[in-house]
Amino acid sequence: MTDMQTEYRDGNDFIVEVIRTDRRKTADIRVEDGAVSIIVPRHIATEKIDQLLISKRKWIKEKILLQRDLSPTSHKEFLSGESFPYLGRNYRLKVEKGNFCPVKLVEGRLLVTVPLGSEQPHMIRNALVRWYKKQAQQKMHEKVKRFAPIVGVEPKGVEIKFFKSRWGSCTVNGKLEFNWMILMAPNRMVDYVVKHELCHLIHHDHSPEFWKEVARVMPDYQECREWLRVNGMKLRV
Structure with a gap:
């Protein structure tokens, strides 16, 4: 099985996980539980990926909104200080502003870095979903x-x-x-x-x-x- 390399692109209101692999010859965009990923051939240019995301932006946004409506009701506001359980223990969320970074468990806190904006709570939730899935x-x-x-x-x-x-x-x-x-x-x-x-x-x-x-x-x-x-x-x- 070939190792996959992961990177992230800012899709303007959503973050896209880019997964490069030797096992694909074409791109495949997926929206799962509001989190967007694109699986691409390993050596495809970043500019080509951005073009694909721009061309599919309307479809991606529609899928995100549809899945948001279908997701379980959550009363979280995704603010620093909120707690999230992992294997029965609660961890406090720490939100920092900046270019998107995957969630890290640091000194008993779930650290997430995302851009500031109206979609920030949804980006934080999607970052947490990606972390739980991993x-x-x-x-x-x-x-x-x-x-x-x-x-x-x-x-x-x-x-x-x-x-x-x-x-x-x-x-x-x-x-x-x-x-x-x-x-x-x-x-x-x-x-x-x-x-x-x-x-x-x-x-x-x-x-x-x-x-x-x-x-x-x-x-x-x-x-x-x-x-x-x-x-x-x-x-x-």
């Missing part, structure tokens, strides 16, 4: 690798997605999909979601046999299931 990519792969032998299964892959009303999914071809927002829950709840989906590789339903399998690998699963039922709607960016 953490989810790493953490969920690690947990699947650790727990799959305990469950006794071999998943076909792991993907991070946004689900409106569930934490994970197991596809018919054996791939596990996880909602990136689960990273806002305590670590034990994340473990439960991973084990839950791994058990679906044995029983692709919620039969008594499935729950017996979950109980075998996680005897206290009911506490985790109840915690998510009660607190899950609070896990929002």
Whole structure:
């Protein structure tokens, strides 16, 4: 698998993540949960990327606004001092003005640097979404690798997605999909979601046999299931 290089472009009211790769010969623009990315051939000129973004600006803005309307309700204002949970611990947001930089966890604070303007709160949210997704990519792969032998299964892959009303999914071809927002829950709840989906590789339903399998690998699963039922709607960016 070829390494991908990441950079960012200011799209004027939105930030675009540029992903250069040897595996593409054409450009592909994506808008996912309000965050814009463009996947391009490794050696394409930056000027060409900017031209593509200008030509697609109307379409990108329409997608961003549509997804903003569909995203879960959040009462955050995205101001310095607000707290955001990560694996059950709260971290304070620190906003700095400047050219966009990916979120960094520095001295217990989530540091985000974005341009000043009317779209700043949305840029901050998108920066946080990108950060949670990147953490989810790493953490969920690690947990699947650790727990799959305990469950006794071999998943076909792991993907991070946004689900409106569930934490994970197991596809018919054996791939596990996880909602990136689960990273806002305590670590034990994340473990439960991973084990839950791994058990679906044995029983692709919620039969008594499935729950017996979950109980075998996680005897206290009911506490985790109840915690998510009660607190899950609070896990929002």
